[in-house]
Amino acid sequence: MSINTANEIDIVKASSSKIDTVDFENLVFGNIFSDHMLTCDFRNGAWEKPVIKPYEPFLLDPSAKVFHYGQAIFEGMKAYKHEDESVWLFRPDQNWDRFNKSAERLAMPEIPSSIFIDGMKQLIDLERNWVKKGKGNTLYIRPFMIAIGSGVVAAPSTQYRFMIILSPAKSYYQGEVKVIIADHYSRAANGGIGAAKAAGNYSAQFYPTKLANEKGFQQIIWTDDATHTKLEEAGTMNVFFRINDTLYTAPTSERILDGVTRKSLIEIAKKQGIDVDVRSVLVSELVDAAKNGSLKEVFGAGTAAVVNPIVGFSYDDTYYELPKVENSFASQLKEKLTNLQYGLETDDFGWMVKV
Amino acid sequence: MSINTANEIDIVKASSSKIDTVDFENLVFGNIFSDHMLTCDFRNGAWEKPVIKPYEPFLLDPSAKVFHYGQAIFEGMKAYKHEDESVWLFRPDQNWDRFNKSAERLAMPEIPSSIFIDGMKQLIDLERNWVKKGKGNTLYIRPFMIAIGSGVVAAPSTQYRFMIILSPAKSYYQGEVKVIIADHYSRAANGGIGAAKAAGNYSAQFYPTKLANEKGFQQIIWTDDATHTKLEEAGTMNVFFRINDTLYTAPTSERILDGVTRKSLIEIAKKQGIDVDVRSVLVSELVDAAKNGSLKEVFGAGTAAVVNPIVGFSYDDTYYELPKVENSFASQLKEKLTNLQYGLETDDFGWMVKV
Ligand SMILES: Cc1ncc(COP(=O)(O)O)c(C=O)c1O
Ligand SMILES: Cc1ncc(COP(=O)(O)O)c(C=O)c1O
Numbered sequence: 001m002s003i004n005t006a007n008e009i010d011i012v013k014a015s016s017s018k019i020d021t022v023d024f025e026n027l028v029f030g031n032i033f034s035d036h037m038l039t040c041d042f043r044n045g046a047w048e049k050p051v052i053k054p055y056e057p058f059l060l061d062p063s064a065k066v067f068h069y070g071q072a073i074f075e076g077m078k079a080y081k082h083e084d085e086s087v088w089l090f091r092p093d094q095n096w097d098r099f100n101k102s103a104e105r106l107a108m109p110e111i112p113s114s115i116f117i118d119g120m121k122q123l124i125d126l127e128r129n130w131v132k133k134g135k136g137n138t139l140y141i142r143p144f145m146i147a148i149g150s151g152v153v154a155a156p157s158t159q160y161r162f163m164i165i166l167s168p169a170k171s172y173y174q175g176e177v178k179v180i181i182a183d184h185y186s187r188a189a190n191g192g193i194g195a196a197k198a199a200g201n202y203s204a205q206f207y208p209t210k211l212a213n214e215k216g217f218q219q220i221i222w223t224d225d226a227t228h229t230k231l232e233e234a235g236t237m238n239v240f241f242r243i244n245d246t247l248y249t250a251p252t253s254e255r256i257l258d259g260v261t262r263k264s265l266i267e268i269a270k271k272q273g274i275d276v277d278v279r280s281v282l283v284s285e286l287v288d289a290a291k292n293g294s295l296k297e298v299f300g301a302g303t304a305a306v307v308n309p310i311v312g313f314s315y316d317d318t319y320y321e322l323p324k325v326e327n328s329f330a331s332q333l334k335e336k337l338t339n340l341q342y343g344l345e346t347d348d349f350g351w352m353v354k355v
Numbered sequence: 356m357s358i359n360t361a362n363e364i365d366i367v368k369a370s371s372s373k374i375d376t377v378d379f380e381n382l383v384f385g386n387i388f389s390d391h392m393l394t395c396d397f398r399n400g401a402w403e404k405p406v407i408k409p410y411e412p413f414l415l416d417p418s419a420k421v422f423h424y425g426q427a428i429f430e431g432m433k434a435y436k437h438e439d440e441s442v443w444l445f446r447p448d449q450n451w452d453r454f455n456k457s458a459e460r461l462a463m464p465e466i467p468s469s470i471f472i473d474g475m476k477q478l479i480d481l482e483r484n485w486v487k488k489g490k491g492n493t494l495y496i497r498p499f500m501i502a503i504g505s506g507v508v509a510a511p512s513t514q515y516r517f518m519i520i521l522s523p524a525k526s527y528y529q530g531e532v533k534v535i536i537a538d539h540y541s542r543a544a545n546g547g548i549g550a551a552k553a554a555g556n557y558s559a560q561f562y563p564t565k566l567a568n569e570k571g572f573q574q575i576i577w578t579d580d581a582t583h584t585k586l587e588e589a590g591t592m593n594v595f596f597r598i599n600d601t602l603y604t605a606p607t608s609e610r611i612l613d614g615v616t617r618k619s620l621i622e623i624a625k626k627q628g629i630d631v632d633v634r635s636v637l638v639s640e641l642v643d644a645a646k647n648g649s650l651k652e653v654f655g656a657g658t659a660a661v662v663n664p665i666v667g668f669s670y671d672d673t674y675y676e677l678p679k680v681e682n683s684f685a686s687q688l689k690e691k692l693t694n695l696q697y698g699l700e701t702d703d704f705g706w707m708v709k710v
Contacts, residue, residue: 028506028508029507029508030418030506030507030508031505031506031508033417033418037417055417056417057414057415057416057417058414058415058417059412059413059414060412060413060415061412062388062392062410062411062412062413062518062520063385063388063497063520063522066421066422066427066554067421067427067429067499067501067554068427068429068497068499068554068557069554069557069558069561070425070427070553070554070555070556070557070558070559071558071561072421072422072423072425072558074423076507104562105562106558106559106561106562107558107561107562107565140507142418142423142507144422144423146422147558150386151383151385151386152384152385152431152495152497152520152522153383153384153385153386154557154560154590154591155561155564156558156561156565163417165417165418165507167418167507182546184546185546185547186544186545186546186547187544187547188544188547189541189542189543189544189545189547189580190541190544190580190581191537191539191540191541191563191580191583192540192541192542192543192544192547192559192580193555193558193559198425198555198558198559199421199422199423199424199425199555200425200548200553200554200555200556200558200559201425201555202423202424202425202509203424203425203426203427203461203462203502203511203548203553203555204425204461204547204548204553204555205509206424206426206461206462206510206511207459207460207461207462208546209510210462210511225544225545225546225547225580225581226545226580226581226582227581228546235509236509
């Protein structure tokens with residue numbers, strides 16, 4: 001069945017839904033996908049008509065540029081269901097904007113909001129049953145773009161595919177998160193692509209993260225690659241540090257992803273009267289603060305992980321455990337953010353967008 | 356037709372060849388592929404049996420890790436036909452070794468030489484007609500590995516596909532090559548993946564290269580990302596500088612690809628009695644040498660481009676043109692290297708390997 005909708009998206013519906021086979025209480029992050037996906041190709045200098053159709057594999061030529069030159073970018077978002085069954089997105093304009101910045105940095109075409117945002121809404125509208133009520137339940141949204149043009153010559157593709165796939169998800173990390181402060185490996189170069197949500201930034205972290213995992217740490221907090229003295233961000237989260245009662249986080253830069261959760265938490269914290277200082281925190285400051293007891297909290301912030309308290313960090317082979325804090329900033333901010341997202345508090349910021 | 360050969364590679368032959376449709380005199384680099392490819396999957400912790408079969412597109416899940424996290428590496432090699440119709444590879448062990456180093460850095464499985472080298476030989480043996488005689492004619496070989504496991508969670512895949520595809524090729528660059536010296540954008544971070552032939556390293560260069568192209572330059576010579584004072588390499592070539600009669604090239608490092616052409620030229624140059632100094636050349640040295648006339652040559656070296664003279668460079672908005680040199684090091688070294696590769700001189704180094 002193919003319906004050409006008002007805003008020019010073709011919809012081909014799946015003949016049946018696999019939703020009844022899914023155990024929504026025991027989800028592994030990013031493992032199960034909903035019945036439909038959106039796909040839209042860029043050819044001859046223009047985006048073609050998007051299609052919503054059954055989730056399925058697709059064919060690519062072995063010489064497709066995405067395989068050889070890593071021309072691939074993505075976004076990570078979530079849909080939330082409120083008590084009245086309505087479905088909402090959180091600041092989708094921010095992700096759309098960042099997607100286009102990533103596209104520019106990777107020499108890929110920008111995409112209009114009529115495809116990125118309106119297409120996403122239509123897809124999610126079709127998949128409303130996949131969004132479950134109750135805090136912690138979400139439908140994770142993965143828009144991405146890959147170079148599908150063929151040819152093994154290191155130059156931008158002329159053909160691209162934009163897709164949106166959906167995966168029901170609970171929280172990203174299970175259990176405690178301990179981190180290592182990077183002192184050799186790095187995530188991003190000055191003048192590199194660290195600020196883009198580019199596929200290549202992630203595989204670059206797998207090996208160092210594996211080494212960290214082997215030592216019993218879940219994540220790495222990256223430092224600047226030139227001196228390894230400034231704390232930057234984690235693999236899929238920005239990072240906040242609470243020293244005494246001030247909340248610090250690094251300014252975004254060419255090397256750091258401009259996280260939507262990060263910028264939202266900064267606004268929420270300020271509104272709550274928390275003292276926020278956006279500046280680079282030095283590794284030496286962190287270690288000193290941990291030693292003299294002024295370091296109260298470290299936490300990660302990102303769409304997938306939401307707000308993720310870090311229980312301790314290792315630097316230079318010494319492990320520093322963080323204190324257990326009553327009424328932590330992390331829990332206050334997480335509460336406020338998720339209340340907004342799940343419609344449990346009025347959205348004074350105007351961040352929520354209805355599907 | 357499926358034949359299980361002695362060394363455990365299944366061969367499925369194409370029903371017909373497309374070779375007669377190819378204009379071997381007018382090839383665009385990396386655009387046309389031979390009739391067959393090799394493919395081999397890694398699952399459950401082991402490499403399965405490789406298959407040589409007709410070149411064709413293949414299916415991947417939209418959540419395949421290569422699309423989202425850029426877990427993808429490759430190599431670039433060439434096959435050469437000698438006058439007696441025999442077909443040869445140039446130092447394939449070096450590419451195999453580098454491929455496995457790239458694999459380790461990207462948390463991908465290493466591949467045995469029985470698949471990488473023996474599989475390659477069998478594939479090329481089947482495609483001998485695609486290797487044309489005469490200097491400049493080659494069959495470009497592209498081994499690559501991609502993460503095919505599904506799931507949108509930033510962690511290494513458990514499933515991979517190794518493939519070899521073949522493309523008849525003449526030279527990579529046509530016309531003059533002018534370069535810009537990087538003063539803002541960078542190719543690689545300290546502690547990053549610059550030394551790996553990882554897909555993500557290439558798309559990262561597309562945007563800055565596009566900016567360079569718009570100013571009339573074909574390539575960028577990258578500098579260290581921290582200070583932009585040290586000359587490193589170009590996008591797909593290592594770089595040599597001749598100041599007076601000494602040949603300089605940067606030492607390989609975490610940021611620089613350990614090029615097979617580079618290391619071979621160093622050996623050839625030394626044998627020819629050329630004074631070679633492997634050390635970082637500063638941008639300021641290059642500019643000074645250009646100004647005082649001691650800079651005689653700059654050239655790139657890589658499998659695709661072979662030895663590629665650079666006619667001038669731009670730094671800080673000033674363009675420095677290189678002199679035209681009689682009997683240049685670039686042409687001497689290229690002559691010697693290609694003579695070896697095409698069997699026109701005895702291979703004292705023992706670099707050539709017969710298919
Ligand atoms: C490298 C990196 N930093 C930070 C974040 C957090 O960004 P956001 O809050 O927009 O999800 C992400 C991903 O989501 C990321 O991949
Ligand atoms: C970044 C980079 N540097 C240098 C080279 C040259 O290496 P080789 O001589 O092994 O081809 C290549 C590719 O071939 C490359 O991609």
